[in-house]
Amino acid sequence: MKNFGLNIWSDENFIIDGDTVNINYASKPSLLSITQEIREKGYKGPLLLRFPHLIEKQISTLFKTFAKAKKEFGYKGNFHAVFPLKVNQYPNFVNALMDISKGYDYGLEAGSKAELIIAMTKTPLGAPITVNGFKDKEMIALCFIAAKMGHNITVTIEGIGELKTIIQVNEEFNHQSATPIAPKIGVRIRLHSSGIGIWAKSGGYSSKFGLTSTELLEAYEILKEHTLLGNLWMVHFHIGSQMGDIAPLKKALREAGNIYADLKRRGATALSAINIGGGLAVEYSQHTASQERNYSLNEFANDVVYLMQEIAKSKKVDEPDIFTESGRYIAAAHSVLVAPVLELFSQEYNEKCLRPKEKNPPLIQELFDLFNTIKRTNAREYLHDALDHMESLLTLFDLGYIDLEDRSNTEILVNLIIKKAIFLLRSEGTDELKKLQDRIQERYLVNFSAFQSLPDFWGLGQHFPVMPLSNLSTKPTNPASIWDITCDSDGEIGFDRNFPLYLHDIDLSKEEYFLGFFLTGAYQEVLGMKHNLFTHPTEAVITFDEEGEYRIEHLIEAQNLMDVLEDLDYDTGIIDKALKYRIEESTLITPDEKRELLGKIYLYLSENSYLKTIQAISESTQGEKA
Numbered sequence: 001m002k003n004f005g006l007n008i009w010s011d012e013n014f015i016i017d018g019d020t021v022n023i024n025y026a027s028k029p030s031l032l033s034i035t036q037e038i039r040e041k042g043y044k045g046p047l048l049l050r051f052p053h054l055i056e057k058q059i060s061t062l063f064k065t066f067a068k069a070k071k072e073f074g075y076k077g078n079f080h081a082v083f084p085l086k087v088n089q090y091p092n093f094v095n096a097l098m099d100i101s102k103g104y105d106y107g108l109e110a111g112s113k114a115e116l117i118i119a120m121t122k123t124p125l126g127a128p129i130t131v132n133g134f135k136d137k138e139m140i141a142l143c144f145i146a147a148k149m150g151h152n153i154t155v156t157i158e159g160i161g162e163l164k165t166i167i168q169v170n171e172e173f174n175h176q177s178a179t180p181i182a183p184k185i186g187v188r189i190r191l192h193s194s195g196i197g198i199w200a201k202s203g204g205y206s207s208k209f210g211l212t213s214t215e216l217l218e219a220y221e222i223l224k225e226h227t228l229l230g231n232l233w234m235v236h237f238h239i240g241s242q243m244g245d246i247a248p249l250k251k252a253l254r255e256a257g258n259i260y261a262d263l264k265r266r267g268a269t270a271l272s273a274i275n276i277g278g279g280l281a282v283e284y285s286q287h288t289a290s291q292e293r294n295y296s297l298n299e300f301a302n303d304v305v306y307l308m309q310e311i312a313k314s315k316k317v318d319e320p321d322i323f324t325e326s327g328r329y330i331a332a333a334h335s336v337l338v339a340p341v342l343e344l345f346s347q348e349y350n351e352k353c354l355r356p357k358e359k360n361p362p363l364i365q366e367l368f369d370l371f372n373t374i375k376r377t378n379a380r381e382y383l384h385d386a387l388d389h390m391e392s393l394l395t396l397f398d399l400g401y402i403d404l405e406d407r408s409n410t411e412i413l414v415n416l417i418i419k420k421a422i423f424l425l426r427s428e429g430t431d432e433l434k435k436l437q438d439r440i441q442e443r444y445l446v447n448f449s450a451f452q453s454l455p456d457f458w459g460l461g462q463h464f465p466v467m468p469l470s471n472l473s474t475k476p477t478n479p480a481s482i483w484d485i486t487c488d489s490d491g492e493i494g495f496d497r498n499f500p501l502y503l504h505d506i507d508l509s510k511e512e513y514f515l516g517f518f519l520t521g522a523y524q525e526v527l528g529m530k531h532n533l534f535t536h537p538t539e540a541v542i543t544f545d546e547e548g549e550y551r552i553e554h555l556i557e558a559q560n561l562m563d564v565l566e567d568l569d570y571d572t573g574i575i576d577k578a579l580k581y582r583i584e585e586s587t588l589i590t591p592d593e594k595r596e597l598l599g600k601i602y603l604y605l606s607e608n609s610y611l612k613t614i615q616a617i618s619e620s621t622q623g624e625k626a
């Protein structure tokens with residue numbers, strides 16, 4: 001994996017410059033220097049860095065690409081976009097997003113009442129708001145309130161029941177009004193074509209959402225009967241997230257386009273927009289062979305514009321405005337999770353740890369000889385001998401013929417011989433050698449929680465690009481697996497010999513080593529769970545001034561222990577009292593010690609759950625490394 005696949009996934013947002021990975025923007029600072037500056041302020045544990053310039057890049061690319069496609073085809077409808085809040089509702093993200101998108105008439109999509117409140121407060125008047133998902137009467141009433149505020153809001157009907165509630169709410173809000181104000185209405189259609197991939201369930205007959213063709217006709221009649229047909233202006237579909245293949249989109253576009261045209265010809269004359277939902281994919285892969293997306297944004301935009309134009313032409317209706325609700329595409333790149341490596345587990349397999357005896361058992365002596373004399377020409381043979389000896393020696397141990405020191409020497413020597421053999425035979429790349437990498441893989445213990453910060457890895461096996469922030473002018477040689485600090489064996493990103501990750505052999509008592517997890521800006525934050533009570537990490541927004549220098553803004557520290565417990569509805573007053581009482585009443589300690597322990601416990605309570613120190617490291621360097 002050359003350059004950790006940066007050329008595949010990074011979209012030129014990051015570059016390797018000498019030893020470090022840098023932001024390819026303005027003064028091009030390294031992620032390492034930003035990380036160190038934040039840590040010097042006293043923030044330890046994992047850090048979530050947000051880069052608004054990368055949100056801006058995605059938004060401007062989306063609008064530019066559709067503008068280009070529209071121009072190329074002479075398309076007469078307009079292009080609009082909204083951000084689906086479910087992808088990231090964190091204020092540091094949403095505030096940056098709304099700030100950046102001012103020039104684009106960009107709005108928000110809401111799928112719940114709480115999201116709708118965010119949309120109503122953060123969307124500028126006039127910019128579109130779309131409301132999808134299941135709605136009760138209150139939620140529909142909120143849409144009417146938003147319309148009466150002056151918002152350009154469209155409520156999407158997902159079922160006939162919702163439509164009936166809209167009519168009811170409309171009567172309540174507008175029955176006496178000479179100038180009734182109601183939200184615009186959209187209809188979500190149930191596609192017969194379905195998406196593909198792990199997020200495909202949003203489309204197709206069995207989808208949770210949308211009206212069948214029979215229901216569409218029924219909705220049309222109901223709207224007409226209640227003189228609301230003039231509000232029906234949008235046809236909506238969403239085929240699922242991370243659409244790797246463009247083909248299902250084209251099918252869905254034809255289906256939706258024809259529904260749009262037929263409803264319009266039937267008499268829904270106000271109908272003038274088609275909302276293609278989200279689904280635009282992000283390339284997460286670090287290996288050419290596992291790329292996740294088979295199309296470019298150009299192709300995507302051209303297909304949408306071309307197909308809508310074709311259908312409008314053949315059915316002789318106006319070309320509709322095009323709306324997208326792409327979320328992943330807008331948000332994924334904007335954040336990087338930086339996490340410190342705490343320990344390399346198998347570092348004990350080191351020559352320094354050998355304990356040779358005056359007289360070693362013969363097989364172990366032979367392992368010493370193999371290790372000292374292995375070279376390119378004999379590597380394969382010696383490797384096989386070593387593996388064979390290891391089996392015998394482990395049996396000898398079980399039978400009580402050799403002792404623990406001998407067993408330790410065996411494990412170290414065989415590990416070292418495998419490493420040497422893989423190195424000597426590296427040009428051959430045989431299956432056997434690949435398999436042996438599993439055996440010598442280094443386990444990196446990393447100060448983060450995969451459940452909190454990469455939930456889609458845990459739940460769906462979604463890969464996220466990972467690379468070290470430093471040492472990049474040195475070739476990494478350790479086949480690596482990554483372990484998080486939860487007590488759960490699912491919190492492991494295992495070594496995959498088909499798509500291997502190699503990391504550096506680091507002496508953590510001498511230098512720090514950080515891993516960056518990239519493209520974590522979409523879905524991961526709010527889906528993240530507090531397994532073991534590890535919470536949302538400390539976050540910061542990184543902006544750039546006119547000189548191109550970076551600034552660290554809006555730092556929000558991970559929740560402290562008491563706030564975590566309060567979130568679970570513990571009475572923290574009682575916890576506080578209980579801790580104090582138990583220290584004060586302890587018969588094991590002196591009053592002086594009690595005071596000291598109370599001081600300590602209050603300090604710890606004010607800090608977050610992530611690890612601050614690892615014993616072995618702090619002893620050797622006196623510093624805090626975690």
Ligand SMILES: *Cc1c(COP(=O)(O)O)cnc(C)c1O
Nearest residue numbers: 238241242278279325326327328
């Ligand atoms: C989730 C969702 C989106 C966003 O999908 P992405 O794949 O993140 O672009 C858009 N529209 C609707 C209706 C959704 O449910």
